[in-house]
Amino acid sequence: MSLTSIxxxxxxxxxxxxxxxxxxxxxxGGVGSLFGGGGEMYQxxxxxxxxLFWATIVLxxxxxxxxxxxxxxxx
Numbered sequence: 001m002s003l004t005s006i007x008x009x010x011x012x013x014x015x016x017x018x019x020x021x022x023x024x025x026x027x028x029g030g031v032g033s034l035f036g037g038g039g040e041m042y043q044x045x046x047x048x049x050x051x052l053f054w055a056t057i058v059l060x061x062x063x064x065x066x067x068x069x070x071x072x073x074x075x
Contacts, residue, residue, distance in 0.1 A: 007066055007069060007073070011063065018059040018060060021059055022056060
């Protein structure tokens with residue numbers, strides 16, 4: 001298999017993982033916080049939430065890098 005056939009498969013896998021990681025992140029907001037009724041305090045990320053946050057950043061960077069590599073190879 002050549003690089004031009006592997007990169008789209010890798011990008012599809014990364015896009016699915018990125019979507020899952022974004023959907024798994026939990027925001028404590030809701031409709032009530034749209035009008036200032038949130039009343040939430042700042043909290044630091046800990047444990048699995050922190051790992052998921054950093055995994056989302058890494059997946060997004062890899063997705064962008066693979067997309068740029070594909071654009072360079074095709075052009």
